[in-house]
Amino acid sequence: AQSVSQHNHHVILSEAASLELGCNYSYGGTVNLFWYVQYPGQHLQLLLKYFSGDPLVKGIKGFEAEFIKSKFSFNLRKPSVQWSDTAEYFCAVNGMDSSYKLIFGSGTRLLVRP
Amino acid sequence: EAGVAQSPRYKIIEKRQSVAFWCNPISGHATLYWYQQILGQGPKLLIQFQNNGVVDDSQLPKDRFSAERLKGVDSTLKIQPAKLEDSAVYLCASRTGADYGYTFGSGTRLTVV
Numbered sequence: 656a657q658s659v660s661q662h663n664h665h666v667i668l669s670e671a672a673s674l675e676l677g678c679n680y681s682y683g684g685t686v687n688l689f690w691y692v693q694y695p696g697q698h699l700q701l702l703l704k705y706f707s708g709d710p711l712v713k714g715i716k717g718f719e720a721e722f723i724k725s726k727f728s729f730n731l732r733k734p735s736v737q738w739s740d741t742a743e744y745f746c747a748v749n750g751m752d753s754s755y756k757l758i759f760g761s762g763t764r765l766l767v768r769p
Numbered sequence: 770e771a772g773v774a775q776s777p778r779y780k781i782i783e784k785r786q787s788v789a790f791w792c793n794p795i796s797g798h799a800t801l802y803w804y805q806q807i808l809g810q811g812p813k814l815l816i817q818f819q820n821n822g823v824v825d826d827s828q829l830p831k832d833r834f835s836a837e838r839l840k841g842v843d844s845t846l847k848i849q850p851a852k853l854e855d856s857a858v859y860l861c862a863s864r865t866g867a868d869y870g871y872t873f874g875s876g877t878r879l880t881v882v
Contacts, residue, residue: 659811687869698772699812699860699873745811754825755869756802759811 657682659746659760667766668736676731676763678720678746687749688729689757690720694742702744705729716740738769771795773874775861781880787849790877794842794863798872800824801838803846804860806876812860818844851881 658681668674680686690702703714710722720731729746744763750756774793782788794801799820804812815834817825820841829836833852838844848855858876 661811664809689869696875698875699862699871701871704869747811749869752825754817755800755864756814756817756825757812757869757871759813761809761811 657748657750657758659748659758661744661746661760661763663763664761665764665766667768669768670738671735672767674731674733674736674740674765676744676746676765678729678731678760679727680729680746680748681727682748688720688722689747690714690718690729690731691745691747691759692742693745693762699745702731736765736767738767741765741767773861773863773872775859775874775877777877778875779878779880781882782851784853784881785850787847788851788879789845789847790859790861790879792844792846792861792874794844794861795865795872798863798865799841800864801844802860802862802864802871803836803844804862806858806860808857815846815859848879851879853881855879856881 660679662677688705691699692702693699702718703712705712705722713719746760747757801818803815806812816829816836818838821838836846858878860876861874862871864871
């Protein structure tokens with residue numbers, strides 16, 4: 656069964672610092688990869704997704720992620736974080752069947768200090 | 770476009786009591802999911818409906834959890850009897866079409882004491 660690992664559980668940064676959140680998945684076949692964000696008190700929102708093609712994916716709010724197949728990784732990056740990026744970030748991979756279900760990582764809580 | 774509606778937002782119950790959560794998906798979304806998000810973990814799929822039929826309930830603890838989606842629209846998730854380890858946020862999501870266009874609700878936070 657697939658699994659997703661997010662090794663950074665808590666990250667604290669100052670504004671304008673660069674961000675990289677790690678995500679590794681276990682499935683060796685064709686994968687669809689996602690990053691979701693959950694702002695305090697809000698619902699999960701899609702930041703970006705990778706299905707195929709260019710392994711560097713750009714999402715909303717200046718986020719991007721790079722798919723590295725050889726490393727089974729899909730790390731999230733942002734060159735300069737803002738206080739408003741304080742949230743929990745979840746990496747997810749598709750299930751192996753055709754149900755479009757998502758397998759989520761355990762999440763990374765990001766705190767950006769002004 | 771209205772989002773996925775869930776109620777209640779919060780619920781506190783004692784162990785062995787029963788509880789029900791309600792979800793109203795986005796109009797026209799055929800697929801509905803219930804996810805359980807325990808503190809410190811990512812969401813875990815409990816059950817998936819396609820219209821009013823169950824597609825996947827392999828992770829649903831069927832001895833205490835049940836779910837239905839009457840008429841292929843609203844859905845209810847029930848826990849009876851609740852255990853302490855059921856304390857979590859229960860997320861409902863809906864999706865349309867053959868893609869990963871999920872819309873999540875804000876969730877119901879359940880605390881079992």
